[in-house]
Amino acid sequence: MVNSARQVRAQIMAPNATSVGLDIAGKIYSMTKDERGMWTGTSAPQDPGFHYYQLNIDGASVPDPGSLYFYGASRWGSGIEVPSDDQDFWQVKNVPQGSMSEVYYYSSYTEKMRRCFVYLPNEYFTNPTKKYPVLYLQHGMGENEYGWAQQGHTAQIMDNLIAAKKAVPCIIVMDNGLNARAARPQQQGAAQGQRQGGFGGFGGFGGGFANDFKNVLFNDIIPMVEKNYRVIADPQHRAYAGLSMGGMQAREVTLANPEKFAYVGTFSSGAWSVDQVKASEGFAKANKLLFMSGGGKENMGCVEAAKNLKAIGINAVGYESEGTAHEWHTWRRSLFEFAQLIFK
Amino acid sequence: MVNSARQVRAQIMAPNATSVGLDIAGKIYSMTKDERGMWTGTSAPQDPGFHYYQLNIDGASVPDPGSLYFYGASRWGSGIEVPSDDQDFWQVKNVPQGSMSEVYYYSSYTEKMRRCFVYLPNEYFTNPTKKYPVLYLQHGMGENEYGWAQQGHTAQIMDNLIAAKKAVPCIIVMDNGLNARAARPQQQGAAQGQRQGGFGGFGGFGGGFANDFKNVLFNDIIPMVEKNYRVIADPQHRAYAGLSMGGMQAREVTLANPEKFAYVGTFSSGAWSVDQVKASEGFAKANKLLFMSGGGKENMGCVEAAKNLKAIGINAVGYESEGTAHEWHTWRRSLFEFAQLIFK
Numbered sequence: 078m079v080n081s082a083r084q085v086r087a088q089i090m091a092p093n094a095t096s097v098g099l100d101i102a103g104k105i106y107s108m109t110k111d112e113r114g115m116w117t118g119t120s121a122p123q124d125p126g127f128h129y130y131q132l133n134i135d136g137a138s139v140p141d142p143g144s145l146y147f148y149g150a151s152r153w154g155s156g157i158e159v160p161s162d163d164q165d166f167w168q169v170k171n172v173p174q175g176s177m178s179e180v181y182y183y184s185s186y187t188e189k190m191r192r193c194f195v196y197l198p199n200e201y202f203t204n205p206t207k208k209y210p211v212l213y214l215q216h217g218m219g220e221n222e223y224g225w226a227q228q229g230h231t232a233q234i235m236d237n238l239i240a241a242k243k244a245v246p247c248i249i250v251m252d253n254g255l256n257a258r259a260a261r262p263q264q265q266g267a268a269q270g271q272r273q274g275g276f277g278g279f280g281g282f283g284g285g286f287a288n289d290f291k292n293v294l295f296n297d298i299i300p301m302v303e304k305n306y307r308v309i310a311d312p313q314h315r316a317y318a319g320l321s322m323g324g325m326q327a328r329e330v331t332l333a334n335p336e337k338f339a340y341v342g343t344f345s346s347g348a349w350s351v352d353q354v355k356a357s358e359g360f361a362k363a364n365k366l367l368f369m370s371g372g373g374k375e376n377m378g379c380v381e382a383a384k385n386l387k388a389i390g391i392n393a394v395g396y397e398s399e400g401t402a403h404e405w406h407t408w409r410r411s412l413f414e415f416a417q418l419i420f421k
Numbered sequence: 422m423v424n425s426a427r428q429v430r431a432q433i434m435a436p437n438a439t440s441v442g443l444d445i446a447g448k449i450y451s452m453t454k455d456e457r458g459m460w461t462g463t464s465a466p467q468d469p470g471f472h473y474y475q476l477n478i479d480g481a482s483v484p485d486p487g488s489l490y491f492y493g494a495s496r497w498g499s500g501i502e503v504p505s506d507d508q509d510f511w512q513v514k515n516v517p518q519g520s521m522s523e524v525y526y527y528s529s530y531t532e533k534m535r536r537c538f539v540y541l542p543n544e545y546f547t548n549p550t551k552k553y554p555v556l557y558l559q560h561g562m563g564e565n566e567y568g569w570a571q572q573g574h575t576a577q578i579m580d581n582l583i584a585a586k587k588a589v590p591c592i593i594v595m596d597n598g599l600n601a602r603a604a605r606p607q608q609q610g611a612a613q614g615q616r617q618g619g620f621g622g623f624g625g626f627g628g629g630f631a632n633d634f635k636n637v638l639f640n641d642i643i644p645m646v647e648k649n650y651r652v653i654a655d656p657q658h659r660a661y662a663g664l665s666m667g668g669m670q671a672r673e674v675t676l677a678n679p680e681k682f683a684y685v686g687t688f689s690s691g692a693w694s695v696d697q698v699k700a701s702e703g704f705a706k707a708n709k710l711l712f713m714s715g716g717g718k719e720n721m722g723c724v725e726a727a728k729n730l731k732a733i734g735i736n737a738v739g740y741e742s743e744g745t746a747h748e749w750h751t752w753r754r755s756l757f758e759f760a761q762l763i764f765k
Binding site: 114 | 483
């Protein structure tokens with residue numbers, strides 16, 4: 078529960094415990110016990126948006142049985158939504174509804190079945206011949222393919238924007254950017270990590286994670302999507318965006334392969350520099366939109382960086398999410414802005 | 422973790438706890454602490470199949486941070502799969518994959534947005550003009566629309582059967598049979614229950630739950646499905662099945678509305694009697710298959726009951742799931758059998 082001062086309150090019955098705490102991102106708030114054995118604790122005011130948390134009972138860190146489960150911080154655990162003034166844009170509303178699908182596919186690169194989520198707009202079903210552009214949309218470090226489907230409320234953001242005629246209906250594909258290592262003998266450790274749903278070995282951003290995910294994206298994901306769905310299968314109708322580490326992957330992959338994606342978005346992934354873009358042969362010519370964003374509390378300088386890129390002829394847009402930090406409300410707002418600019 | 426004797430082992434770090442237990446369906450197995458503060462406990466051998474469980478730490482019942490979350494026993498919590506000899510049929514395999522979609526829709530009966538899951542077979546996407554029969558498939562008491570999609574592994578059962586050409590490709594719709602109460606002023610208590618994801622007030626099976634769900638099914642779900650998807654929209658291509666309470670609902674609704682569904686399945690919902698069927702005007706004429714099943718440990722007498730119904734001209738099939746009880750492996754096997762018999 079969250080009160081009007083944006084303080085999180087948690088409760089748990091633990092009659093025999095001697096110490097119980099509410100742990101929000103590592104900061105532990107002591108809880109107090111009443112005569113029935115019910116512990117109650119209240120946090121300091123939190124930033125608006127989504128926060129992972131857990132309870133600590135006599136030294137054991139456990140999920141709150143009163144919460145749903147979300148994958149973040151490299152584990153499934155509890156999460157709490159601290160209300161924001163503008164949360165209306167990602168609520169379920171009575172507008173034409175798309176669908177969010179769990180889809181498995183075989184990856185020839187990892188030699189395993191993999192899972193992704195696929196958002197299809199409402200008219201994909203009602204208009205059975207039309208073909209659609211595709212946005213590949215990636216999560217951050219310690220998260221997985223559930224992030225955009227669940228915490229991100231991608232389907233609701235898109236359904237609401239499409240109903241208001243503010244976004245072009247498109248397919249959105251959300252995959253796992255961390256478990257994309259090939260299962261080769263010399264990488265047994267990494268393969269083991271994958272099976273446990275964790276990181277596929279830690280390779281760093283440059284040439285590690287990004288390179289592995291790029292191989293799965295190009296060899297397996299894009300061909301699967303363009304085979305199974307009604308897709309306009311050309312770079313002019315293909316976008317790639319990601320948050321935090323997912324945005325760093327998007328930047329690295331699109332700079333190295335500018336002919337593949339006309340639209341790119343990076344959310345809370347730092348600002349792009351003029352030098353980075355100039356160093357990529359073909360990027361300036363092929364790119365139709367470079368969107369970069371960050372939370373107001375992150376001070377990433379995206380608005381200024383976009384001005385500099387505009388000066389060299391890039392259609393760059395910088396967006397700062399007012400009052401938010403490195404969390405999902407920044408990224409939902411970023412998708413909300415980005416989705417209104419692509420495929421137009 | 423489960424060992425070869427089908428004992429469940431759980432571990433949790435709780436250095437300051439004085440008592441920790443592993444709670445499987447109310448039976449608590451004491452755990453013991455090592456010098457680091459890690460508690461380990463092992464259960465008695467469990468039946469093959471899916472079991473809900475939790476940990477008890479100094480009197481607090483909490484989810485195991487090492488488990489995913491499943492909805493059952495009227496709450497989200499931990500679950501463990503105890504391997505069975507025949508579990509191959511619901512594994513993810515490299516065969517053509519359908520998709521499992523989360524879909525919201527507006528219910529004019531409850532005056533709320535509702536959620537269901539929709540399975541679409543692989544060829545729904547690759548064959549863009551073909552129309553499909555639909556199975557409406559419901560969960561049991563204390564469960565929700567996630568049950569068949571998650572614990573039931575419905576997509577994998579169907580993908581594997583369809584790939585083996587043992588089942589007719591069909592659409593499967595899974596909804597919530599417990600929160601279907603209309604939000605009328607005199608039912609505020611029930612409406613409150615719905616918003617919390619629990620029971621929509623307890624109305625008993627006869628005329629309560631079943632009647633509410635029937636209203637949502639007939640007024641909202643079937644029209645939504647037949648509008649949004651490529652469906653053969655006639656009773657000959659419409660089936661209704663459920664497990665436990667969901668099967669009791671299916672029996673009550675199909676006996677009262679035999680003209681709506683040619684195929685009906687009830688899993689762990691008791692045996693149908695000759696008198697019940699005779700009392701329904703039109704059932705014998707309209708029904709093409711009456712499938713009833715139960716776990717071998719449930720002793721529901723479905724095989725015998727089917728013989729009696731065959732004797733009065735009903736195409737009844739009784740199935741007993743060997744060695745299993747009132748749990749998901751019984752129901753997965755039941756779907757596996759039922760799906761091979763419908764729409765043929």
